[in-house]
Structure formats: structure tokens, C-alpha cells
Amino acid sequence: DDEEIALTAEPKIDGLSCSLRYEQRKLVQALTRGDGATGEDVTANVRTIADIPARLPAGAPGLFEVRGEVYMAKADFAALNQRLADEAAVAGKEARQFANPRNAAAGSLRQKDAGVTAQRPLGFLAHGWGEAAALPADTQSGVVAAIREWGFPIAADFAAVASVADALSRYRAIEEKRADLPFDIDGVVY
Numbered sequence: 001d002d003e004e005i006a007l008t009a010e011p012k013i014d015g016l017s018c019s020l021r022y023e024q025r026k027l028v029q030a031l032t033r034g035d036g037a038t039g040e041d042v043t044a045n046v047r048t049i050a051d052i053p054a055r056l057p058a059g060a061p062g063l064f065e066v067r068g069e070v071y072m073a074k075a076d077f078a079a080l081n082q083r084l085a086d087e088a089a090v091a092g093k094e095a096r097q098f099a100n101p102r103n104a105a106a107g108s109l110r111q112k113d114a115g116v117t118a119q120r121p122l123g124f125l126a127h128g129w130g131e132a133a134a135l136p137a138d139t140q141s142g143v144v145a146a147i148r149e150w151g152f153p154i155a156a157d158f159a160a161v162a163s164v165a166d167a168l169s170r171y172r173a174i175e176e177k178r179a180d181l182p183f184d185i186d187g188v189v190y
Helices: 074-091 101-109 114-118 140-149 164-180
Strands: 007-013 016-023 026-032 063-071 123-132 159-161 185-189
Touching (some): 007 140, 016 101, 016 123, 101 114
Antiparallel strands (some): 016 026
8 A cells, every 4th residue: 555656647738649659859740549450641631731840859769659548628619610511601511520538530631632731720749659769768757748848738637546546536627627628539549
């Protein structure tokens, strides 16, 4: 009971999982999870998302995969659906709207036309990494802090916790503000 634990806790963003591969610090590929074995290449579309740097800064490893979620904020989702409804009304057509922010983000990211994706209000929150030539720190908190320093947004509620009581407290804090978060979440990831 008195042994310290080392965990991180953060909201689980309800978005589309995306892995960003940087070689020589340049974004070369972006993949979704796809069918679980083979991802969908969404590189051209990811390049239109302002939250995703085209290059990592000097000092970052030459090979590094940043993992995170492409999402659409709740307010942006409502505005997009309203815009689609307005455009349909002007054209005298039935409005084709998205059911929820996750579907809107997924549909927007998987567009064949990157120009359409560029017009959609997509965000990205980094939460981890994949293949890496080297790690910039020896803890998850340290690596995520480096990823943030490289220009990627991370969840404001990302935090290290050092006990079961801290982990449960973090869960309750996120749960209390869940409805007020700008994006949908599926819970808390430790």
C-alpha cells in the first residue's frame, strides 16, 4: 500500500487514431489504424491540419512516430453541420449531416480530396509514440513533454499520478468537467 506507482492519466479523446511518421524530422507518412493490420494512408489530408507540424525541430530524433487522435471540437461540429444544412437549403437539396464529431472527423480525414479536408475544422492531440530512433526522455511524461515542445498539442488534463488515490482523483476531476470539455471523450486512459 505504501509503494509508489508511476502512471499518467489523460482524457481518451473520441477521435480517429493517427500515427505520424517523421524521417529526418520531416513528416513523411500519416496512417489511421485502418482494419487493425493495415492502416489507411491519409498523409495528404493530415498536412492540412494546423495542429500537426510538417517538420520536427532540430534535436528531435531523425526517426520518430507521434501517435494521437484527429478530432473535431463539439462547437466546430455544430457549425459544420449548420453550414452543410445552409448549403443544402440554398441548393434545394436534402442536408447530409454528420451524426457526431467523431464521424465528422473520420469522414473529413478520409476524404479523397485534401482540399475538402482543409475546409474542415480538424484538430490533433498527441498522446504517445511508436517507432523511434531514440527517445527524448526516459518516462512517458518526459516523452510527451518533448512532443509538446516540438509543437504538438496534448490534452490539458494530461498528468502524472503517483498513487491509486491520485489516479482516482484525476478520474473524478476529468469526469466532473467531461460535459464542458471542447471535445468528446470515451473516459480516462492511464
